[in-house]
Amino acid sequence: MTAFPAPLNPTVDAIEAVDRPKARPVRMSLADIGKPCERSIWYGFRWANRDQCRPARWNRAGDIAMAVKPLLIKWLTDTGVSVETVDLATGNYHAVHALDGHFFSPIDGIATGVKEAPKTKHLVVTAALNTQAYRRVVKVGLAEAKPDHLTKAQFAMHLLGLTRAIYVCCDRNDGSVHAERIKYDAAHAMAIAARLERIKFVQRAPVRIADKPDHYECRNCAAHSICHGSEFPPRNCRTCLHSGCVQNGEWFCVRHNQELTTEDQLAGCPNHLYLPELVPAEQIDADERAETVTYRLPDGREWVDGGDRQTSSPQPLEALESADWSAS
Ligand code: SF4
Ligand code: SF4
Structure with a gap:
C-alpha cells in the first residue's frame, strides 16, 4: 500500500527551524553541580564537548520550566511571603559567585515570612516538574527524589550564608504544589565546594561515573562520543x-x-x-x-x-x- 505523505504544517516546521545560539558557558553554574559525573562537569568547563545538537523539544521543555518559575514565586508571595529577587544594595538580580570568578549563577530569590519560620531568611528554589518527578518528590522527599536540586540548594545557601531554603515545586501538568524546607548542611556544602575546586584546577579528566557507554547517566551526556568514543x-x-x-x-x-x-x-x-x-x-x-x-x-x-x-x-x-x- 502506498503511504500517505506526512501532512504539511508550516508553522510547526518554522518553530522547529528556529536556530538557538550555541553559547559556551563561560563559568560553572548551579546547573552543573548537581550532575553526578564529575568528568562531565570537567568536559563542560573545558569546552571539550562538541557543540550541542540537542533536540529542539528539549530546549522548549526547558523554556517551559523556566517560564513557570515566576509563577511559583507569585504563588508564594500571594500567601504573604516576601521574596526578594533583586539585591537592593547593587540593583542586580540575586546571584551566587564562587571559585574566584569561575562560578556564577542567578538564584530564584530570598524569602522572609515563610509560614514555618517567619523571621528566618530562606533561599527560594523553584522547580516545575513533570508529573512523575513531582509525585516522587512528594512521596519520598527532595533528598531522595531530586538529589541534584538539593545539591544546588546546599551550595547556594553556603555561598549566601543562609541556614534555610524553601523548595517550591509544582506538577507542570495539573498545577499541584509542594513545598519543602531544607536545613543547611555544612558538610554537604563543603564537599560540593571541594569537588568544584578540583574540577577547576585539574588538567586530567576525572574518572568516569561508568565504564559502560550505555550506562543511564552516559546515554544523554553531551560528552559521550569524546568520553566513550574516539572523537576529538x-x-x-x-x-x-x-x-x-x-x-x-x-x-x-x-x-x-x-x-x-x-x-x-x-x-x-x-x-x-x-x-x-x-x-x-x-x-x-x-x-x-x-x-x-x-x-x-x-x-x-x-x-x-x-x-x-x-x-x-x-x-x-x-x-x-x-x-x-x-x-x-
Ligand atoms: S597556545 Fe593554546 S591557550 Fe594559547 S592562545 Fe593558542 S590555543 Fe589558546
Ligand atoms: S559519558 Fe558518562 S562517564 Fe563520560 S562524562 Fe558523560 S556521564 Fe561521565
Whole structure:
C-alpha cells in the first residue's frame, strides 16, 4: 500500500527551524553541580564537548520550566511571603559567585515570612516538574527524589550564608504544589565546594561515573562520543595544554604569556596542543622545541599533534575524527 505523505504544517516546521545560539558557558553554574559525573562537569568547563545538537523539544521543555518559575514565586508571595529577587544594595538580580570568578549563577530569590519560620531568611528554589518527578518528590522527599536540586540548594545557601531554603515545586501538568524546607548542611556544602575546586584546577579528566557507554547517566551526556568514543574535542583554548584558569574568572595562556578573552578562547590559535587527556590515543613522545606531542592511535598509527601546523589550519583532524577505531 502506498503511504500517505506526512501532512504539511508550516508553522510547526518554522518553530522547529528556529536556530538557538550555541553559547559556551563561560563559568560553572548551579546547573552543573548537581550532575553526578564529575568528568562531565570537567568536559563542560573545558569546552571539550562538541557543540550541542540537542533536540529542539528539549530546549522548549526547558523554556517551559523556566517560564513557570515566576509563577511559583507569585504563588508564594500571594500567601504573604516576601521574596526578594533583586539585591537592593547593587540593583542586580540575586546571584551566587564562587571559585574566584569561575562560578556564577542567578538564584530564584530570598524569602522572609515563610509560614514555618517567619523571621528566618530562606533561599527560594523553584522547580516545575513533570508529573512523575513531582509525585516522587512528594512521596519520598527532595533528598531522595531530586538529589541534584538539593545539591544546588546546599551550595547556594553556603555561598549566601543562609541556614534555610524553601523548595517550591509544582506538577507542570495539573498545577499541584509542594513545598519543602531544607536545613543547611555544612558538610554537604563543603564537599560540593571541594569537588568544584578540583574540577577547576585539574588538567586530567576525572574518572568516569561508568565504564559502560550505555550506562543511564552516559546515554544523554553531551560528552559521550569524546568520553566513550574516539572523537576529538574541538580546538579552543580550554582544550589546549597551554591554558589555565587564573583569578577573577580569567584564563591565561602560558605559550603567549597573555590573558585570554572569551573570544580568544573560542578562537584558539595555531599553537594549540590538546590536553593529552582529551586525545583518544596513547601519548608516546613530546618535543618541547618543535611544540609537538606524538600519540599512538588505537589502530597503531602515529599522530603528531602540532606536526602539520606549518601547512594547515589548526583543525587538522577531520580525517582522523572520521576513522572508526571501535574494533581496535
Ligand atoms: S559519558 Fe558518562 S562517564 Fe563520560 S562524562 Fe558523560 S556521564 Fe561521565
Ligand atoms: S597556545 Fe593558542 S590555543 Fe593554546 S591557550 Fe594559547 S592562545 Fe589558546
